[in-house]
Amino acid sequence: MNNFGYHRPASVADAVKALGGSGDARIVAGGQTLLPTLRARLATPSDLVDLRAIAELKGIKAEGDGITIGAMTPHAEVAASDVVKGAIPALAYLADHIGDRQVRTLGTIGGSLANNDPAACYPSAVLALGATIRTSKREIKADDFFQGLFTTALEDGEIITAVHFPKPEKAAYEKFVQPASRFALVGVFVAKAREGVRVAVTGAGQEGVFRARELEQALSANFSPDAAKGVKVAAGNLISDLHGTAEYRAHLIPVLTARAVAAAK
Amino acid sequence: MPTVKMTVNGKPVSAEVEARTLLVHFLREHLDLTGTHVGCDTAQCGACTVHVGGKAVKSCNMLAVQADGAEVTTIEGLATGDTLHPMQEAFRDHHGLQCGFCTPGMVMSAIDLVKRKADLSEAEIRAGLEGNICRCTGYHNIVKAVQAGAAATRGR
Amino acid sequence: MADTGNPTGIGASVKRKEDFRFLTGQGTYTDDIKRPGQAYAYILRSPHAHAEIVKIDTARAKAMPGVVAIFTGADYDKGGVPCGWQIHSKDGSPMVEPPHFPLCKDRVRHVGDQVALVIGESLAQARDAAEAIAVTYKELPAIVSTADADKPGAAQVWPDAKNNTCFDWHLGDKAAVDAAFAKAHHVTKIDIVNQRLAPNAMEPRAAIGDYDRATGEYTLYTTSQNPHVIRLLMGAFVLQIPEHKLRVVAPDVGGGFGSKIFHYSEEALVTWAAAKVRRPVKWTSDRSEAFISDAQGRDHVSHAELALDKDGKFLALRVSTKANMGAYLSTFAPCVPTYLSATLLAGVYTTPAIYAEVKAVFTNTVAVDAYRGAGRPETTYLLERLVEKAARETGIDRVELRRKNFIPKDAFPYQTPVALQYDSGDYFSTLDIALKRADWAGFEARRAEAKKRGKLRGIGISTYIEACGIAPSAVVGSLGARAGLYECGSIRVHPTGSVTVFTGTHSHGQGHETTFAQLVSDTLGVPFDSVEVSHGDTNKIPFGMGTYGSRSLAVGGSALVKAMDKIIAKATRIAAHLMEASAADVEFKNGEFSVKGTDKKVPFGQVALTAYVPHNYPITELEPGLEETAFYDPLNFTYPGGCHICEVEIDPDTGVTQVAKFTAVDDIGRVINPMIVEGQVHGGVVQGIGQALLENCAYDNESGQLLTGSYMDYTMPRADDVPSIDVATHNTMCTHNPLGSKGVGEVGAIGSPPAVINAVLDALLPVGVKDITMPATPVKVWQAIQSAGSAKAAE
Incomplete structure (x- = not known):
């Protein structure tokens, strides 16, 4: 990889300052996606701002109607957290199925969301649960946050600090892995809340994570696996690649949704 | 160039490195700890697995500067003299290695796996080794070794 | 013994x-070795599948920090990398043998072809400098498809190889085969693709060249399965260094599976460059570099026909194969589809007449050569799929059809119609033991139980033979080998x-x-x-x-x-x-x-x-x-064989195939260490399962880019993809070597793929699927179920 300056600020304020200080600085959170990208020389930042020393970005707590997870909390901690398992077991399950054990030890929720890889797991949970992303500047609703492939509402120099998840009545995540990378070929997060049912799909959309409205409608009327199975998803905007055609992904979405509905708790 | 300081296999070390130096290259090139291997460049194969702060990570997917101040354990730090760690012993007893290249990462990963949960089923072991690729053994004897290594570690 | x-x-x-x-x-692997004063090499590789090199400008790169030297094709003054096996075509003409220089002179012929050698004080500096080399390419149309390579209009890889044909070879008695087909009661036909694989030893290749000015001696440390062969090929053919001045060391090597047999041009480059820069020069491959520079395996496309009499006895077999050589001829590439493949077409059967044609083609892809099994997995897969299909078509039980045609235990030594003489074997026993261990008889109950859970369960079998310890030297020499064995x-x-x-x-x-x-x-x-x-x-x-x-x-x-x-x-x-x-x-x-x-x-x-x-x-x-x-020098090949049985369960909603059970019963002759033998079978079987269900080197037909160039897209079998393997042996002794041993390294990879695919097709039989290509990935299985469903609906 190309060389770069390295900064390890101890506060969010210092991190924001470090980011603003150079032309092409990038944040490194867990680094589990960024490091391979740098190694392949697909990104050549002038500076890396490492958030690992910022204590205020870490930790999981119950808050209000749900839970709040610090941006620098690794997947392994979310997966093992009694707070998460108690409030939203589907979220702990999802965290436990990202990458592999070594990756989960370093990879963080903030990094995953800021990167918004179209095959990442977390965006589906954030979107389906209607979570709120807290940043160094503001709060952003999940529906406004994801804006296409590797694109989010985050502005330059804006840092995710935490994510707040409201507790649903029940929820589940079903991940169908791309066999080589083990990313999601299709991942479906189903959440049933007072406001209705939300179904978010990752891995499949050409524009990244999206809500499957036709499935949400069907499940709002009848929250049952059969209701999900009966829905036909259009393949038009879905990804086609070596590991799955758009039609295959379109087929998998209701299949996985039905499984998630059956598993929801 | 940044200076990194860390404790590797119980010994304090420090060196000036380029910021872009991966932890695995720091271990191999600067400390001559060549037991940690590099088998891919996409953080998939796990041959580079070491423990940082007591947890298994892929040292090819972490910068040396990110490990500044950390306690690092590599495959070289497991045995006590000629006495192997029970997991190493189990790999030998059960022929859990052939060419030996993935082995250091596999053993470091297995130790971390059985530490997190004591009594693992075959399916849990197989799932738990997702981050380590072996081309020689077909995993059959690795699974047996991890089962035995888990039992021996518990017994210790 | x-x-x-x-x-x-x-x-x-x-x-x-x-x-x-x-x-x-x-362990001391090549990349673990640090020679005093060593410099680091990075190889700038072609991003294009096929292009003319118009200009290479290294001026800016040479001025970069830490650069020791930069060499291009114009600087390289030694020989090309030779091929170790010469095949002659049907008409007696020798195969087309294009030159293979370690650095391209004027044209690149596959993604990854070698354009410049950059030597730096550190690898990072060498790579930084390589990025600063300006290469002007004129892109040319590329051909990557095995099936289309010899068709009119295909891009031409080498001017001397008309229709991209390297050789057009045959074996067997065509007239006898034609006569047998003329009186056949039934003919079963099949089209088979044996897809291209990347061997993927976990240790990427590496090489260190060292030159001692005082003695004039060269040392090459390299990730090789055969250091003396490398010394001979590199010393005599490429760099003209006499053996007594060239030492080749292959220290601990992290797996090979065939891919580290061959003499690679990087070995020659670092050795050559070490003398030029008067420092040891180390090159270590990245994994992504390995995908575009290590010789790959398989890549055969075949059509086969089997003639049977009314009782199901095999009368004759004819096979026509196209084999992809890639852009260059790797060390043993030409013998893989020919003498390691067609000579095994009798399998374990008494088929009296066999005729095989093999056309080898050049394409704009990485060279193809031996990979675990080399030729024998291709033949076994073809035969065992064909026999299975014949059983389905004739209504004869698939196990019975095999038994009916087995070479009897008392028929050894057995002369096949395709050159080989098998010395020993007991196919009935390995079959019976495998059927018992796999509980073949109880399968239908398991299928019914799976059906209740909404799953499609299938069982598949393969009875195979292979040939190991290729020899004697005099015979292989007459067949084109340029070395003794x-x-x-x-x-x-x-x-x-x-x-x-x-x-x-x-x-x-x-x-x-x-x-x-x-x-x-x-x-x-x-x-x-x-x-x-x-x-x-x-x-x-x-x-x-x-x-x-x-x-x-x-x-x-x-x-x-x-x-x-x-x-x-x-x-x-x-x-x-x-x-x-x-x-x-x-x-x-x-x-x-x-x-x-x-x-x-x-x-x-x-x-x-x-x-x-x-x-x-x-x-x-x-x-x-x-x-x-x-x-x-052995008197004959050895002939391990056996029976593999696989049981799979398919989720029809997703197309996911789970290997539920795998049984391998092999005849490998004298065993010295059963623990090691079992380990060899486990590993081989999982590579075979990998071929059947997971692995594929896919190239883009238009651009010639490798689409599966990393572990993000090339599916390596992981621990949770496979089950534990039930392994047993039933050994008959090799009759012509003093140990009685036959060999075990490849049996797993040879016997398993057809067992897996036959199981997949058995599972899919109730839903009307009749064919599937490897790897049977979830999407492919799902698509097959869908098209069988719509075909049924259309009926």
């Missing part, structure tokens, strides 16, 4: 000697009775340091711990052909037996002298020489000491010392 009950002897599952160093991180072994008995074994084979996971020590310690009666096995260094080992084709024990082990015969013969004469007896009356057993019918005896260790301290010694008849070398 027989199992002796010795706990460290032949037949014992002795723990491996090599494991302590590997388990403690003390013997092996060399040396036994050095030290004065105190310990033994160093020098073998020309190379261990890169197979455990030779243990197996050969068992063989030698048991035969000479010296303690297991007193035997050390040395391999992998041309300055230590007299000579060697290396390890591939499951040859190490059958050929290399036999060489050691021959060397030990010489040791024992000499030691017997020394012992006879010490015991004042006639050598004819002295026998050697359990490490002791004794005089028949007396209580006189002298231990092996005392004889060894006497040989080196010859105070009381028959010095006029015998030289002092106790060290012997033997070269063993």
